[in-house]
Amino acid sequence: MSGMEVLVVGSGGREHALAIGLSKSDSVSSVHCSPGNAGTSMVATNHDVPASDTEGIVNLAKDLRVSLVVVGPEAPLVNGLSDRLRQESIPSFGPHSEGAILEGSKTHAKTVMAALGVPTGRFERIDEIDSIGASLESFEPPWVIKRDVLAGGKGVTVTSSRSEAYEALRSGIETDGFVLMEEHLSGEEASVLVIMDESGYVMLPASQDHKRVGNNDQGPNTGGMGAYAPAPVATPSVLARTREEIVEPMHHHLRNSETPYRGCLYVGLMIDEDGAPSVVEFNVRLGDPEAQVTIPLFQTDLGLVLLAAAQGNLADVELSL
Ligand code: AMP
Numbered sequence: 001m002s003g004m005e006v007l008v009v010g011s012g013g014r015e016h017a018l019a020i021g022l023s024k025s026d027s028v029s030s031v032h033c034s035p036g037n038a039g040t041s042m043v044a045t046n047h048d049v050p051a052s053d054t055e056g057i058v059n060l061a062k063d064l065r066v067s068l069v070v071v072g073p074e075a076p077l078v079n080g081l082s083d084r085l086r087q088e089s090i091p092s093f094g095p096h097s098e099g100a101i102l103e104g105s106k107t108h109a110k111t112v113m114a115a116l117g118v119p120t121g122r123f124e125r126i127d128e129i130d131s132i133g134a135s136l137e138s139f140e141p142p143w144v145i146k147r148d149v150l151a152g153g154k155g156v157t158v159t160s161s162r163s164e165a166y167e168a169l170r171s172g173i174e175t176d177g178f179v180l181m182e183e184h185l186s187g188e189e190a191s192v193l194v195i196m197d198e199s200g201y202v203m204l205p206a207s208q209d210h211k212r213v214g215n216n217d218q219g220p221n222t223g224g225m226g227a228y229a230p231a232p233v234a235t236p237s238v239l240a241r242t243r244e245e246i247v248e249p250m251h252h253h254l255r256n257s258e259t260p261y262r263g264c265l266y267v268g269l270m271i272d273e274d275g276a277p278s279v280v281e282f283n284v285r286l287g288d289p290e291a292q293v294t295i296p297l298f299q300t301d302l303g304l305v306l307l308a309a310a311q312g313n314l315a316d317v318e319l320s321l
């Protein structure tokens with residue numbers, strides 16, 4: 001097959017990396033990006049429809065007669081962009097809205113993990129300012145407080161200061177009506193991006209991003225300020241456990257859900273000192289900046305891999321990394 005037109009949705013470094021990878025794919029004749037950025041304009045044609053404009057993106061994909069849409073960020077997925085594209089018979093790399101809830105709601109992700117026995121930290125939902133004190137007592141510091149909203153990695157407070165923890169809980173309840181507190185996991189973090197559909201899955205080499213501002217990881221969390229791959233902390237034995245304890249059950253669950261999951265499941269891991277992995281978070285898309293260091297490792301035509309996953313034929317593609 002040759003000569004696909006592909007539309008990449010989004011405007012970050014991840015979308016630049018996707019556009020570069022696709023522009024180097026023999027299967028792809030031209031790459032479009034919406035809205036794109038200065039980087040994507042060097043390898044693709046930028047369009048001015050925002051990623052949040054679902055109908056605008058669907059119309060753009062139809063006007064351009066693209067064979068594939070690759071959705072970069074999570075918000076359009078949560079808002080149902082892939083659902084709408086599939087209704088129009090346009091293959092989309094990225095899960096439907098039902099699958100995207102794994103990132104859209106941390107409560108949902110925790111509930112799924114508990115049902116499947118996937119290792120992750122204990123958590124509690126806190127609705128009342130009056131119960132903050134008791135909740136702080138029931139977890140050991142450092143406290144981990146999370147808003148259950150899409151916050152680009154910035155809705156989390158990790159602190160050993162009781163007053164800071166109290167304030168994060170109080171303001172979370174005031175803003176959103178409730179907030180989550182989670183058991184603190186210690187160890188080394190790594191990200192494993194898993195391309196999947198109902199026919200199979202492929203785990204890409206593990207990467208690590210640099211999350212905290214300042215020297216010695218002392219500052220607040222960011223969405224990630226740079227990354228490298230492969231990450232040596234994810235040893236063959238860690239990866240084998242990750243596959244068996246996390247990826248296999250998640251894939252089994254997602255492939256059997258009402259609408260199969262087609263896209264990337266980002267597994268944010270904490271690896272403890274004994275090499276046991278547990279899940280810090282799931283995202284429903286490639287990581288940014290993890291994509292920038294993972295996509296260049298593909299030896300296989302990226303366009304073919306993403307199209308196969310979007311069509312549910314991933315098992316037919318032999319991927320070399
Ligand atoms: P999240 O939005 O859930 O991905 O969290 C963002 C970042 O906060 C993670 O990448 C970790 O660095 C940190 N974090 C989140 N949850 C925990 C936890 N339970 N224990 C330790 N650190 C955490």
Ligand code: GLY
Binds near residue numbers: 152223283289290
């Ligand atoms: N780098 C973290 C993320 O993409 O969520």
